[in-house]
Amino acid sequence: MEQQRLKDILNKFPMHKIAVVGDFFLDKWLEIDRTLDEPSVETGLTAYQVVAKRCYAGAAGTVISNLAALEVGQLFCIGFTGDDGDGYELHRILQNLNVNVDSLFKSNKVVTPTYTKPVFRGVNGLEETHRLDNINILPTPVELEQKIIDSLWNIAPKVDAIIALDQLVRQGYGVITSRIRHELEKIADKHPNLLIYADSRAFINQFHNVIVKCNNFEAVKHFSAYNDQNDSEKTTDIKTLENCLQKLSENTGKPVFITSGSRGIIVKNKDGNAVLIPAVSLPAETAIDIVGAGDACSSGIVSTLCSGGSLQEAAFVGNLVASITIQIIGTTGTSTRKQVLDQYTKYFQTN
Numbered sequence: 001m002e003q004q005r006l007k008d009i010l011n012k013f014p015m016h017k018i019a020v021v022g023d024f025f026l027d028k029w030l031e032i033d034r035t036l037d038e039p040s041v042e043t044g045l046t047a048y049q050v051v052a053k054r055c056y057a058g059a060a061g062t063v064i065s066n067l068a069a070l071e072v073g074q075l076f077c078i079g080f081t082g083d084d085g086d087g088y089e090l091h092r093i094l095q096n097l098n099v100n101v102d103s104l105f106k107s108n109k110v111v112t113p114t115y116t117k118p119v120f121r122g123v124n125g126l127e128e129t130h131r132l133d134n135i136n137i138l139p140t141p142v143e144l145e146q147k148i149i150d151s152l153w154n155i156a157p158k159v160d161a162i163i164a165l166d167q168l169v170r171q172g173y174g175v176i177t178s179r180i181r182h183e184l185e186k187i188a189d190k191h192p193n194l195l196i197y198a199d200s201r202a203f204i205n206q207f208h209n210v211i212v213k214c215n216n217f218e219a220v221k222h223f224s225a226y227n228d229q230n231d232s233e234k235t236t237d238i239k240t241l242e243n244c245l246q247k248l249s250e251n252t253g254k255p256v257f258i259t260s261g262s263r264g265i266i267v268k269n270k271d272g273n274a275v276l277i278p279a280v281s282l283p284a285e286t287a288i289d290i291v292g293a294g295d296a297c298s299s300g301i302v303s304t305l306c307s308g309g310s311l312q313e314a315a316f317v318g319n320l321v322a323s324i325t326i327q328i329i330g331t332t333g334t335s336t337r338k339q340v341l342d343q344y345t346k347y348f349q350t351n
Contacts, residue, residue: 001313001316001344001348003341003344003345003348003349005313006317006340006341006344007341008307009304009307009308009309009313009317010070010307010337010340010341012306012307012308013070013071013072013073013303013306013307013337014071014072014073015073015307016072016073016074016160016161016303016306016307017072017073017074017075017076017158017159017160017161018067018072018074018075018076018159018160018161018162018163018302018303018306019075019076019077019078019152019155019159019161019162019163020060020063020064020067020075020076020077020078020162020163020165021060021078021079021148021151021152021162021163021164021165021175021176021180022059022060022063022078022079022163022164022165022166022167022174022175022176023059023060023079023113023165023166023167023168023174023175023176024057024058024059024060024061024064024077024079024080024081024090024094024104024113024175025057025058025059025060025061025090025112025113025114025115025167026055026056026057026058026061026086026087026089026090026093026112026113026114026115027055027056027057027058027061027114027115027117027332028053028054028055028086028114028115028116028117029053029054029055029056029117029119029331030050030052030053030116030117030118030119031050031051031052031053031054031119031121031126032048032049032050032051032118032119032120032121033049033051033121034048034120034121034122036049036051037049048118051121054331055089055090055093056093056331056332057090057093057094057097058115058292058332059113059165059167059295060077060079060165060167060175061077061090061093061094062292062295062296062332063163063165063295063298063299064077064094064097064099065097065332065334066295066296066298066299066300066321066325066334066335067299067302067303068097068098068099068334069334069335069336070299070300070303070321070334070335070336070337070340071336071337072303074100074159075097075098075099075100076099076100076102076103076155076159077094077099077100077101077103077104078103078104078148078151078152078155078175079103079104079105079148079175080104080105080106080107080110080144080147080148080175081104081105081106081107081110081112082106082107082108082110082111082112083106083107083108084111084112086111086112086114086134087106087112090112091104091106103147103148103151103155105144105147105148107141107144109141109144110136110140110141110144111134111135111136112134113133113134113135113136113174114133114134114135115131115132115133116131116132116133116134117131117132118130118131118132125329135168135173136173136174137173138173139172139173140172140173140174140175140177145177145179145180148175148180149179149180149183152180152183152184152187153183153187156187156190156191156194157191157194159194160194160195160306161194161195161196161197161302161305161306162184162187162194162195162196162197163197163198163199163298163302164176164180164181164184164196164197164198164199164200164207164210165199165295165298166198166199166200166201166202166203166204167201168201168202169201169202171203176198176200176203178206181198181203181206181207181208184196184198184207184209184210185207185208185209185210188209188210189209195211195302195305195306196209196210196211197210197211197212197213197298197301197302197305198210198211198212198213199212199213199214199294199295199298200212200214200218201218202218204218204219204222204248205222205223205248205251207252208251208252208253209252209253209254210252210254211252211254211255211256211257211305212248212252212254212256212257213256213257213258213259213294213297213298213301214248214257214258214259215258215259215260215261215294216235216236216241216244216258216259216260216261216263217235219241219244219245219248219258220235220240220241220244222244222248223243223244223247223248223251224240224243224244236260236261236263238263238266238276241258241260241266241274242266242274244258245258245266245267245268245274246274249268255267255268255311256268257301257311257314257315257318259294259297260276261279261290262279263276263278263279264276264277264278264279264315264319265277265279265297265315265318265319267311267312267314267315268311269311269312270310275312277312277315277316277319278319279319279322279323280319280320280322280323280343280347281347282323282327286327287327287329288326288327288329289326289327289328289329289333290326291332292325292332292333293322293325293326294322295332296318296321296322296324296325296326296333296334296335297318297319297321297322298318299318299321300314300317300318300319300320300321300322300340301314301315301317301318302314303317304317304318317340320340320343320344321335321340323343324339324340324343
């Protein structure tokens with residue numbers, strides 16, 4: 001991609017309206033100073049002393065945060081939180097990003113999904129320990145599911161794209177249920193010019209009539225005879241992934257993106273052939289944190305497609321965005337349009 005072409009695409013981001021439907025999590029980091037450890041009087045166990053707390057929007061909220069950092073014009077959240085303190089904190093964070101949360105419903109029948117991440121302060125920086133998860137252990141209430149469906153149909157004619165972020169691995173326990181997937185398919189039929197894009201952690205094979213993105217492990221799991229996700233050779237073999245791309249494309253009837261870590265993204269080019277868009281090669285000594293890389297990549301892909309970019313251009317921008325966010329350590333990073341352009345200049349501009 002020429003630099004001017006990238007500029008032209010990035011300059012269109014503020015013109016777009018994008019809705020994100022999915023599982024909005026609260027990511028909560030607790031920094032613990034081990035030099036302040038105290039014994040608990042009641043139990044005798046060590047009482048860790050929290051000296052700092054940082055909260056961010058996670059999962060679908062990570063996608064929204066990245067879209068906001070890229071200065072996409074208008075953003076809408078569709079999903080639910082609990083009517084609880086974590087839900088209040090999550091709503092506050094999202095509102096501070098100037099996104100519309102009218103369809104992020106509060107309910108006392110669910111909890112706000114929260115990942116609490118204790119980290120120890122030490123001589124080598126921050127060291128993560130066991131994460132504490134608070135997620136819903138009962139299926140999604142039907143009335144919340146219906147509210148989400150109604151919101152999707154209401155927002156469809158008003159936006160340029162809908163991103164579905166399917167975070168959970170238990171069927172029917174999150175925002176993106178089987179019924180929601182079916183409704184997205186029907187919305188795509190009703191609004192053929194609307195870009196609908198789905199990223200799923202466990203159910204990519206259940207999306208139809210929408211653009212999809214998954215990683216190489218999910219692709220091999222559902223669409224290859226070599227479905228052992230622990231077989232690193234097969235899950236990164238380009239020929240295997242090309243076959244998965246073809247099968248997944250046939251399953252959805254729409255374009256497909258398969259990410260493969262540091263290898264890059266496999267898509268089809270304008271001639272219908274699978275092509276690998278290489279990831280940005282960072283120096284070997286670069287410290288990275290890949291948490292949230294896929295969500296950052298999705299934000300770049302969808303924003304580029306909305307701006308008239310090709311599948312290959314979208315994958316390229318997605319790689320650029322992800323290459324910036326993975327260098328932000330200790331939190332889920334975002335990148336701005338200026339950072340994307342600077343990253344391009346650093347690694348791709350020829351003198």
